[in-house]
Amino acid sequence: MLSVDTLHAEELAFVSNPVLALLARFLPDKTTLALEAWHVDDAAAEITLDVTSTQACVPCPLCHVQTTRVHSRYPRAVADVPWGAYAVRLHLRVRKFFCDNPLCPRQIFTERLPAVVVPWARRTLRRAQHLSKPRHDLRSTSASLSRLAKPGPPYDLACPL
Numbered sequence: 001m002l003s004v005d006t007l008h009a010e011e012l013a014f015v016s017n018p019v020l021a022l023l024a025r026f027l028p029d030k031t032t033l034a035l036e037a038w039h040v041d042d043a044a045a046e047i048t049l050d051v052t053s054t055q056a057c058v059p060c061p062l063c064h065v066q067t068t069r070v071h072s073r074y075p076r077a078v079a080d081v082p083w084g085a086y087a088v089r090l091h092l093r094v095r096k097f098f099c100d101n102p103l104c105p106r107q108i109f110t111e112r113l114p115a116v117v118v119p120w121a122r123r124t125l126r127r128a129q130h131l132s133k134p135r136h137d138l139r140s141t142s143a144s145l146s147r148l149a150k151p152g153p154p155y156d157l158a159c160p161l
């Protein structure tokens with residue numbers, strides 16, 4: 001017989017798994033990332049997604065030999081594109097691997113997530129693209145406005161009359 005707590009836990013699992021499955025659809029790269037948990041902070045208007053890498057085998061960035069031997073794990077926080085009024089932060093749990101190539105000078109390296117974020121970046125690739133597009137639009141708008149504001153030949157010509 002199941003206890004009330006067990007039933008409640010099963011209900012939560014039933015409810016949370018579809019939510020996780022739904023939210024996982026919005027990850028920057030579903031082929032290399034898995035959503036473990038999520039949290040919404042309404043006061044800060046921020047959604048936090050706890051994400052792990054699912055790559056079974058990764059290449060050493062120096063010699064490109066594939067490896068599966070994990071050295072350690074560490075957390076990495078990166079900003080992702082906002083969902084409406086909510087900022088989105090990915091808490092990535094990335095791994096360090098041993099390079100097993102005896103000829104490679106790199107013995108330990110951090111796995112790369114080239115479809116998600118560049119090494120040492122604080123924001124995802126799509127967040128960086130999201131930020132650069134409005135700035136570009138703003139720059140072109142600003143340039144157009146300056147052109148209009150500049151005194152140009154048609155406006156500076158003295159009236160012949």
Ligand SMILES: [Zn+2]
Nearest residue numbers: 060063099104
């Ligand atoms: Zn290597």
